[in-house]
Amino acid sequence: MVSKLLLTLTCWALSTYSIAQVFDIPHQEEAPTRTLLIETVKPRALVLLFPGGGGMAGIFDNGSIKSKHTFIRSMDMWAQYGIDAVLVDTPYDLGDQKRGNLRSRKDHLTRVDEVVNFYKAKLKLPIWIFGHSMGSSTATYYANEIDQTKKNLTGIIIAGTIRTASLDDDVTLPVLAIHHQNDACSGTPVNASARIIDSRSLKLVSKLELIEGGISEGDVCQSFAYHGFNETEAEFVKRAANFILSH
Secondary structure, eight states: OOOSSOEEEEEEESSSSEEEEEEEEEETTEEEEEEEEEEESSOSEEEEEEOSTTOOOOBOTTSOBSOOOHHHHTGGGSGGGTEEEEEEOOSSOOEETTTEEOTTSHHHHHHHHHHHHHHHHHHOOOEEEEEETTHHHHHHHHHHHSOGGGOOOOEEEEESOOTTOOOOTTOOSOEEEEEETTOOOTTSOHHHHHHHHHTSOTTSOEEEEEEOOSOOOSOTTSTTSGGGTTTOHHHHHHHHHHHHHTO
16 A cells, blocks of 8 residues: 555666655645655765746656756766755646746655655655755745754755746855856846845855856757757766765
8 A cells, every 4th residue: 555654666776776666645635746866885875856937847657857957967976976866846837937936845855854854754864955946046045945953954055047946045055056157048137046145144054156168959947958958967967066066
């Protein structure tokens, strides 16, 4: 009988260093929040990945993924740094800058908290939340609302940050912002990331990383443009991983 608390749908070897599992995290009487865990040997931390756009990655029962988002293309790169990676899906469209951003909804942020609490209890690792593009608003909205005294979250990473994202002054967690130097998407200018880092107290751990190189294909706001760190994924993960492991 399927457990009401947890559904492990699939598990397979990605390499000699990691395995992948699909977990559905219950949410009241509604559709669960589906996640894909890439677990490595002797992990030192865990990163929760929230993709941009409408946030619907499309994780299937067998662990395959519909989306070709930056996070999906680089999922297997975290293991080399001893970091477990979790791709977080959503059962409904979270909107975008044109249609309206729904990531501030209580239901969405409750789901994020359920994911954080689930993996904290399961793996007992330092947890980092990483949002790209529209996902940067998930990371910042959540950080602005949580009770930091519970210490369930260790730090925040945002990349290709949307211009409306912001962090409250009382958020004291370490923050890394990553942006591609040539990001041409009007809704995600480089100064959106720089502004968040520059606005934080000098007493707090904050860093801006700019990436160059790669190629840009198609819509400048999509995942295969500079905005999506196309063909710089290894450097993208390396800089995030180094920040995580040093804090």
